[in-house]
Amino acid sequence: MSRHAALLTSLAFVPLTLGLVGVGGDQPPLHELVTLGLAGLLTLAQLMMLLGGRSLAKGVVSVVMLPLLLALASYALPEYWVTLESWDAMSHGLAKGMTLEAWRPALLTTLSLILVAVLIVTHSQSTLGGPLLLIMAVLLSAQGLLDAAGSGAPLLRTAAGLWSTLSLALLLTGLSVAALPGWRLHAAPLRRALVPSLTLVLAVLLLWYHQKNVTERELHGTVAAEARQLGQRFTREVQDHLTAVERFANVWTLFDAPPSQEEWSRQATLYHRDFRYLLNIAFVDPESRLTRVYPPSEINLQVLGARLFDAQPAGREAVSRALFEQRIGRTDVIMLLQGVPGIIHYLPILLDERRTLGAVAMVIGLPMLAETLFSEVDSQHFGLVLSQGGQVLASRTPDTRLAPWQHQAQLDVAGTPLLLSVQPSHARLLQRLPRHPVVTLITGLTLAYLLYLVLHGYTRLARQHRRVRDTNRVLRREIRMRSQLQEEVEWLARHDELTRLPNRRLFMEALEANAVLRPLSVLICDVDHFKRINDHQGHLVGDRYLVHLGQIGRELIESTGGLFARYGGEEFVACLPRVDAVRALEIADTLRRQLLDAELQHHDGQRLTASIGVVTLVDGPLDVAVIMQAADDALYRAKAEGRNRVKAAPPLVIAERA
Incomplete structure (x- = not known):
């Protein structure tokens, strides 16, 4: 090992130190600190190797491999084998409230660190795949940088942060500088083993990248379709509610006098039970006064007797359309008398073609609507926002980390367009994310490594066979020469050299x-x-x-x-x-x-x-x-x-x- 290699390896502590103390006062996230710590331990192990402490270095590498193999298993094992909740439970055992995603290093960085660990333990020997391990680690790090520089936030974290990547890059540089002189002695056999193996590695990386994008795209489409189905289901429910309200209004056309509170409550109870997001069902007389209301809650009783023309100017046009034009009136999103945003539908109760007994007011409170809508979705795994024209009407955000994907669905609440934004939690998407791209990557890299070992071993055996064959050829030639010499000696012992006669x-x-x-x-x-x-x-x-x-x-x-x-x-x-x-x-x-x-x-x-x-x-x-x-x-x-x-x-x- 050269002094230059030791110097380059020790430089890997620079980004490690900077990352641990934080740059500009920003503390790196836990997974970055874990990555930096593991890279630092591998750097320490390499320095021990340079100084001759191989047993101690192998002990340090063993300590590093434990969390790396756990992280790799969490990426590769399917959800039905080990659930994310189980991984989180194991993480809780290390620190209260800690989750797997909080400490787990990025996928490609995990693989790179494992390859570096194996490279250190095997002393970078070419016979044990040292050149291929180093190049695979470099390719994985480069792929991670490409993913980090790509547009959009990836669902699966594949690349580490700047300081972790820099620390790993310096460590790889030190390893390569230390190993290159020995590899040059076997350049020809290395080329014959490396070319097919690296071709397989590149093919595996391309296949993994393609599978990762396809699976994430399919999952993105599935979650978007679920959001659209949720919006469509609620839109249908609102339409069903309006149809039911029209039947409710038609009931009162059989009466010549306004309903009593008892009659009103008896009929409204049936409708309110089926449509819980209705703030109230009220009767409006021809003077636009609220004379009946259900349910008789405290907030509803406060508006009883109010004249809507005066108390609610924003809904005046809709009330007039029902009372005077005998048509259904609908407000936009307005501030209701109860102090919450909502939408009101006014349905006229006709006595004849000119006279109106009054109108039925169906008051939809948007917070209640959102609550009804949100109750159909797992609130622990989805963030929901109901809005109109950029104005947030209602929202619900879970305690867990949300994924970078946000899906929007248009709601038609009786003619009023609303926007429902659905943002799943990161953990929920990780649970549903297929594992076969990661399995493909791990299996492909393993096969490439085995292919290298086979080809390198075959090349060495072929070279040894050639040497043995050449040695045998020389030996046979030597035997023939010795036999000829022996025959000549024996001939000379019984013949005269001058006359060629027997002696x-x-x-x-x-x-x-x-x-x-x-x-x-x-x-x-x-x-x-x-x-x-x-x-x-x-x-x-x-x-x-x-x-x-x-x-x-x-x-x-x-x-x-x-x-x-x-x-x-x-x-x-x-x-x-x-x-x-x-x-x-x-x-x-x-x-x-x-x-x-x-x-x-x-x-x-x-x-x-x-x-x-x-x-x-x-x-x-x-x-x-x-x-x-x-x-x-x-x-x-x-x-x-x-x-x-x-x-x-x-x-x-x-x-x-x-």
Whole structure:
């Protein structure tokens, strides 16, 4: 590990420190503090590795891996396995009131930190996937930055904040600087393993990004459809209520006098029970006075007897339409006499085509309407706002964190357009969010890592096989060379290097091999005055003459089934099995004459000649010394009698030894 790597790694503490103390007085959220803390512990573990404390570093990494694996499990496990409430309950055990989403690091940051932890524990070894782990961590961090820079607020937090990302980036830089020198030594095998693995990683990231967007888009559409259905259901209910109110108004056309309070209460009770959002149902006489009201609550009794033309100018036009024009009148959203915003419908009670007994006033209190509407929705998981023209009429906000998505539905409250805004809680959407994109990402990265290990192992084995094959090839070549050398050594041990004839040893072996054959003849041939050739013509000429004599002798002797060998110096010998004395003498004389005819000359022009001694073993055991001595004696006589002649020793009969 280089000093530069240690320096770069230690720099990761800078963003960690800045993030923990806060910049500009802003305290980072808890999940950012957790991320910074985990990144700082990994930085500490890397420094321990650089200083040689590997056991302690692995202990720190084990501590870091526990919350990271819990966070990863919470992202991947489906809701029906472990519910969000269960995760929150476990979080409550750590700190009262704390939720999973409050402390859990972002998804891509969690994966990056896990990869860094594995990278530190494996000492960035290429055989254990170090290069791929580092590049995957960098790609995940880069993907997180792209998601953070994208438009819109993501439902699932994938990227950490600025200081956490900077701390992780510096840590990755230090790891890469420390590991690159070792990786360069295995550049070719690394490339062969990295290219397919990184291709798979990029494909997995693209697939995860696509699945994440599709699932969030589908969930967004589902929640929007639910909001529209809620608005449509309530609009239908209001329409049903108006139809019922028209029937209620028609009841009083059967009477010629205004209803009594008892009659009014008896009929209104049935309608008010079905439509709880009605503030009251009132009877308005032709003078626009409220003479009957139901329910007789304190707030309603306060307005009893009020003349609407005077007390409620905003609704004067609607009242006049019912009393004088005999048409249904409807106000916009106005402030009611009870002090709350609402909408009033006036339905005329006709006596005949010109006279009006009065009008039925259906007063819809918007707070009560909103309460009725909101009661149909889980108030713990949805934020609701009822508004008109930007004016908030009623709202309900849960205690939990709301999601970044807001859906709006148009309400038609008897002709009055209202806007219902539905904003689900973040926890509710996380519960409904499919987990398969995260599972795809985790599975894909795991498969890419396994693919790298397989390819890298296969590459190493292939390289080792090539080395073994090359070594075997060299070894076989060496064995062949040694065999050839051994054969050559063995050949030289039994042959004469100059004449390529068998030497004395092989001649002796031939005698031993033919020891039982009779007759057995032996020749000894010696070149006459050979020393003068070397002295006057040089050793090269002498060697050439010897080679020529060897060729003559070999052709002649081997044609008779014998062996012609160089005995030493200018002496040659022949072994002739199954050749009798007469025939041996003829062969020897032929050899003498062929040498004479070869026209090999001395320096003075005389022809090269040879003297030959011949002996034949007729009977008895083989005694090499006796045979060779007899042949040598015959050779001596040939030289003594003038050379260039053949002399035969008497046939040998060697007595058996006792």
